[in-house]
Amino acid sequence: MNEEQIKQAFESAKARYANLGINVENAVEELNKLSISLHCWQTDDVTGFENGDGELTGGIQATGNYPGKARTISEVRADIDKAMSLIPGEHRVNIHAFYGDFQGEKVDRNEIEPKHFQSWIDWAKEKGYKLDFNSTCFSHEKSSDGFTLSHRDPEIRQFWIDHVIRSRKIAEEMGRQLGSKCIHNIWIPDGSKDLTVDRLLYRKNLKNSLDKIFEYKTNDDYMLDSIECKLFGIGSESYVVGSHEFYMGYGVANNKMITLDSGHFHPTEVISDKISSLLLFASEIMLHVSRGVRWDSDHVVILNDELLALCQEIIRSNALDRVHVGLDYFDASINRIGAYVVGVRATQKALLQALLEPIVQLREFEAKGQYFERLALLEEAKSLPWADVYNYYCYKKGVIAGEAYIADIQKYEKDITSKR
Numbered sequence: 001m002n003e004e005q006i007k008q009a010f011e012s013a014k015a016r017y018a019n020l021g022i023n024v025e026n027a028v029e030e031l032n033k034l035s036i037s038l039h040c041w042q043t044d045d046v047t048g049f050e051n052g053d054g055e056l057t058g059g060i061q062a063t064g065n066y067p068g069k070a071r072t073i074s075e076v077r078a079d080i081d082k083a084m085s086l087i088p089g090e091h092r093v094n095i096h097a098f099y100g101d102f103q104g105e106k107v108d109r110n111e112i113e114p115k116h117f118q119s120w121i122d123w124a125k126e127k128g129y130k131l132d133f134n135s136t137c138f139s140h141e142k143s144s145d146g147f148t149l150s151h152r153d154p155e156i157r158q159f160w161i162d163h164v165i166r167s168r169k170i171a172e173e174m175g176r177q178l179g180s181k182c183i184h185n186i187w188i189p190d191g192s193k194d195l196t197v198d199r200l201l202y203r204k205n206l207k208n209s210l211d212k213i214f215e216y217k218t219n220d221d222y223m224l225d226s227i228e229c230k231l232f233g234i235g236s237e238s239y240v241v242g243s244h245e246f247y248m249g250y251g252v253a254n255n256k257m258i259t260l261d262s263g264h265f266h267p268t269e270v271i272s273d274k275i276s277s278l279l280l281f282a283s284e285i286m287l288h289v290s291r292g293v294r295w296d297s298d299h300v301v302i303l304n305d306e307l308l309a310l311c312q313e314i315i316r317s318n319a320l321d322r323v324h325v326g327l328d329y330f331d332a333s334i335n336r337i338g339a340y341v342v343g344v345r346a347t348q349k350a351l352l353q354a355l356l357e358p359i360v361q362l363r364e365f366e367a368k369g370q371y372f373e374r375l376a377l378l379e380e381a382k383s384l385p386w387a388d389v390y391n392y393y394c395y396k397k398g399v400i401a402g403e404a405y406i407a408d409i410q411k412y413e414k415d416i417t418s419k420r
């Protein structure tokens with residue numbers, strides 16, 4: 001696509017949308033406001049940079065061995081920079097605690113400090129990114145029996161409590177230095193493979209641990225806490241301590257944000273339908289946009305029905321400023337930078353479609369009980385020229401539009417990642 005083609009297509013899309021009373025410039029402006037949080041862990045298959053064997057545990061798995069995975073922090077940063085250069089807009093990077101810049105030192109999880117993340121903050125500042133943060137309660141000897149904050153042993157619980165408090169302080173520092181609230185997310189793997197008879201005990205332990213964690217008060221201007229539920233993991237098929245009901249209850253009772261991960265519910269259960277309920281009881285929501293194929297497989301996000309429904313629910317609820325959109329997937333079987341770009345572009349395309357929806361007309365049909373008309377217009381809306389608007393947005397932001405970015409990633413692979 002050349003410049004002329006992009007502009008021409010945009011002009012005709014603009015006219016087409018105007019027929020429906022939709023202003024495409026406004027939609028593009030709204031889309032541009034949305035920062036997506038790119039998870040750093042797609043670069044290296046969730047390995048991190050501690051001194052150790054780097055084995056991923058906790059019931060999550062990155063499958064595949066595509067060459068070129070990032071082996072150092074600078075490679076992670078270079079890969080993220082490359083991905084960012086192919087994504088229009090200003091975005092965030094989501095860091096996990098075990099990606100600290102430990103300089104070859106052995107720093108245990110209960111010893112991490114803001115100084116270990118200063119180089120991340122400096123890099124973010126230089127590049128104009130904002131940061132989010134996560135404590136890392138997996139891939140560690142003290143989580144090897146499947147329990148952390150809900151462990152039977154109070155010493156192990158304390159170890160993880162200390163880790164999470166330290167992580168929250170790091171998040172606070174990131175938010176302070178970068179001038180943008182850093183979301184600190186807690187996800188723990190705790191659960192068991194088989195029938196568990198004292199489900200209540202672990203949940204009580206988790207509740208008490210969280211209470212202790214949140215006793216340390218952070219500055220709301222710098223960071224926000226979020227808690228992430230799950231249904232099952234590999235090796236925790238029968239019982240997960242931090243279930244949806246658990247965190248929903250905890251979050252609403254204690255004013256903590258809930259993270260909804262697309263892969264963390266029953267296979268036919270969708271998170272799109274949770275948005276309008278949760279927004280009535282929580283001021284903000286965090287999303288981990290992912291794509292489960294038959295299980296919580298964390299495939300690369302694509303423009304599918306559920307992603308579109310999710311974005312439509314955010315826009316229809318007028319909640320762009322209350323829903324934080326982060327990505328969470330790790331595919332080790334394809335070019336990892338390409339994996340980012342596909343996922344972020346898909347998310348932006350879904351949001352743009354939602355922003356361009358003929359919602360006034362649709363709501364009128366619904367209010368009058370004209371359900372055939374509602375269904376027909378929803379179907380027509382799918383093939384309105386939203387892609388021409390997206391390409392124009394890329395062009396305006398100086399980012400390669402359309403499929404031409406594939407060759408650009410191939411070049412980066414040839415020049416950089418294939419030499420690792």
Ligand code: RNT
Pocket residue numbers: 041046060134187228230261288328
């Ligand atoms: C695991 C959760 C969690 C992790 C990251 C690495 O099922 O989704 O968010 O993917 O913390």
Ligand code: ZN
Pocket residue numbers: 187228261288328
């Ligand atoms: Zn997640």
